[in-house]
Amino acid sequence: MWVTNLKIVGVVLGVLSLYTLIANKIPQVQSEVPQALTLGANVTPEQLLAAGEKVFNGIGGCTTCHGLGTRAPNLLTDEKGTGPIGARCGKREPGKTCKQYLFESLDNPTAYVVAGYQPIMPVMTKQLSPEQVWAVIAFLESQGGTVDVTASDIPAPTPGASPGGPGAPGSPGLAGGSTDPKAIIQAAGCLACHKLDGQGQMIAPDLTHVGSRRSAESIRKKILDPASSIAKGYEKLAGIMPKTFGSMMNASQLEALVGYLAAHQ
Amino acid sequence: MSDVSLMSDVLLLVQAAADTTRAYGEFPVIGARAAVWIAAEVHLMFAAFVLGVPMFAVVTEAIGIFGGDERYDRLSKEFTRLLLVAYSATAIWGTVLLFFLATLYPRFFAYLFAIFRYSAWVYAGLFFFESFTLYLYYYGWDRWKKGRAKVGHWTLGILLNVWGTIVMFIANSWLTYMMSPPRDIGPTTDPTTIRLWHAIANATWMPINVHRLIANVVFGGAIVGAYASYRFLAARTDEERAHYDWMGYVGNFIAISALIVLPFAGYWLGREIYQYDQSMGITMMGGFMSWLWVIQAFLIAVLFLTGNYYLWIGMGRIPGAERFRPYTKWLLLVLVLGAIVWGTPHTMIADSKELAAMGGSHHPFLGALGVMSAKNTAVNLMILTTFLSFLMYRRGNIRLVVPWARAGTLIQAAMFAVAAGVVLFYGIRGYFVDAIVRIGFSVYQVLAVLACIAGVTVIDILLGRGAQSLGAIQWGKMPPRSQYALFILAVTFTWLMGLMGFARSGVRQYWHVWQVMQDTSKYAATPALGYASKMISLCVLIFLSLVAFVFWLGGLAEKSTFVSAGEGKARHVGH
DSSP: OHHHHHHHHHHHHHHHHHHHHHHHHSOOOOBOOOOOOOOOTTOOHHHHHHHHHHHHHTTTOGGGTBTSSSSBOOSSSOSTTSOSHHHHHHHHSTTOOHHHHHHHHHHSGGGGOOTTSOSOOOOHHHHSOHHHHHHHHHHHHTTTSOOOOOGGGSOOOOTTOOTTOTTSTTOOOGGGGOOOHHHHHHHHTGGGTOEETTEEOSSSOOOTTHHHHSOHHHHHHHHHOGGGOOOTTOGGGTTOSOSOHHHHSOHHHHHHHHHHHHTOO | OHHHHHHHHHHHHHHHHHTSSOSOOOOTTTHHHHHHHHHHHHHHHHHHHHHHHHHHHHHHHHHHHHHOOHHHHHHHHHHHHHHHHHHHHHHHHHHHHHHHHHHHSHHHHHHHHHHHHHHHHHHHHHHHHHHHHHHHHHHTTTTSOSHHHHHHHHHHHHHHHHHHHHHHHHHHHHHHHHHSOOTTOOTTSOGGGSOHHHHHSOTTHHHHHHHHHHHHHHHHHHHHHHHHHHHHHHOOSHHHHHHHHHHHHHHHHHHHHHHHHHHHHHHHHHHHHHHHOHHHHHHHHTSTTHHHHHHHHHHHHHHHHHHHHHHHHHGGGSTTGGGGHHHHHHHHHHHHHHHHHHTOOOSOOOOHHHHHHHTSSSOTTHHHHSSHHHHHHHHHHHHHHHHHHHHHHHHTTEEOOSTTHHHHHHHHHHHHHHHHHHHHHHHHHGGGSOHHHHHHHHHHHHHHHHHHHHHHHHHHHHHTTTOEESOOOOTTOOOHHHHHHHHHHHHHHHHHHHHHHHHHHHTTTTEEETTTEEOOSTTOSBOOHHHHHHHHHHHHHHHHHHHHHHHHHHHHHSOOOOOOTTTTTOOSSOO
């Protein structure tokens, strides 16, 4: 009987070893915790590239759409015969350098939607810190082009401000802490997707009469937690609105914005 | 009363641990994450076993009662005997998990049970009901064996399943809350203000409930199959060998039958995850977990191929089944091709060098096979093929005598052809429509396959009326390799369970509770598949070793319950 027992143990260990071996032979990808990025004045192009690649593949969430071929243009590989992004970015908009084009694409993505794709990209300058944005630009430039991002492109941090962006603890909030709702709307980039009083894009619901559809409570909830309710007809865009607005504004700004929008009957 | 006071002490200790201000504790050598991982995984494996086995213990007992075949009643009792020790092991590992969580992740533990404290009490209370019902069910077996008393006894088995299912649903609510907390709950929400039902009825709760319910049946069947195969290999008499051969067949039949519907439940769960949070869905299917699905496809291929292989070998002990043998090579071909397509990667995490080497985001040729249209088509054809294997096995030793036998068989063949046609049509059409339309096609494919299985089965039962026997199944006349196939099935099912558990839990990444409570421990990063596979293999090894011990204890406690096939009113086919 011990022979049978040994055979059974052999089968079990053999099967376990096979599965473990296969799982160890495939590419090993670990999901890292996003880290805050700090680049000094003496940052080298190599450091920028390395940081940019990390943001691109990690916290930036770029690979969620770019590189899959159907949701957004390929950036790291050829896109319809025009080459990778570093090779084509300088030719996309007349009069704009590659660096300018890439920054504006991240700052106002709906301005440069490539034909055949939906305007679903969020405003990345609101999602990432300036260091992260410029690191990503350097990384994208390196894909078939020349990297000309330097430390001087990265705005110096405001004295006293924390590196986490406008919503970080201790920061004054968007638009320098202004409670002017129009300044907040401008700084938050709401009009990149929403239309309000004849201005802005029609990607997301028109806010001109939002006060007649939503109460102040509902507007506040929507800003703090965009996924809490999705307007009818916009289900496909669920998840696009950044979840960070609540942490980018201080309480006075939030209330000023809510009051302003609720008054738009 | 001593149990109650012990429970109070445990809760006090747990509360005391949770009240500490530390967020994380340390565990020697392997670390806190690995300790919790092992405790949770082994507990879950035992829990799946003690929830899955009673399901078909009740079904087999019912077959024994209403079909008059005493073999099934004995089989049911033998299953239940295994439960007694397995139940204790489940409770022990559950307690280990509780202590590990309370001492290694005290802040998270305090948060979770600030919300779920009442359901935790109900959970603990149900253990008493479940334990005593199990004792009554097992120890009352020989006392309540006739007439109404027997039906009453069977009702106890049903009750055992009811308690077990509620216990599982409660535990599922805790882990699904971690994965998909209601959207109005944020990082600053005071957990004591969250309504219990609101937290329980989260987006993934019911899909997980259904998925686990079915998976437990699959798992229970596979473990019973392994138990039977061990007893078969250890058997000293032909009679004993025949009994355990039959038991292994029943275990495998249940496991494979339930496995066929499991992908549909998994599909529902996946869809709910996407609807809850698209980024979570993309992380799971196209993000850092994308390679996991290639491993899963390999495991499923092993399950289908091994399950079919066992059936084909089994046809060797069925007089008359040799007439179907020439077809098996074609069935094998479909299964292999299906497995290759299902395992073809599509949207993979790749760095810039890998993308450049591939010439794009997808492989120019394989990319076309890696999409859901091809994969859904492949898996549905594999399911149809496996069902055809079962059908041939069923038909092995009978000759149909009903006057419409030929017409009936032709109708069955037409049903297969139509189902395969529908699957292929929507599979090809999926390449020419938008993704949102393509997703809907999988429903038509699934419905076609399920309708075929249901329709063909009904016709087959009617066709089999008064069928002429070509000879009784020669139970026990199976080569040993068939029994090792059952072991491979059990190990693969268990490993697959560990892998899917990693997928479900790992998709939260560095969150204890998705976007509500962040994991700030040094183990916050979600490990790669290589590390995960080692942990899964370790857990499977611990579980199987303990199960072997449980089986050995079961053998010590009582002699085998096998009876000769001739004692019951066994039909001439083994199902």
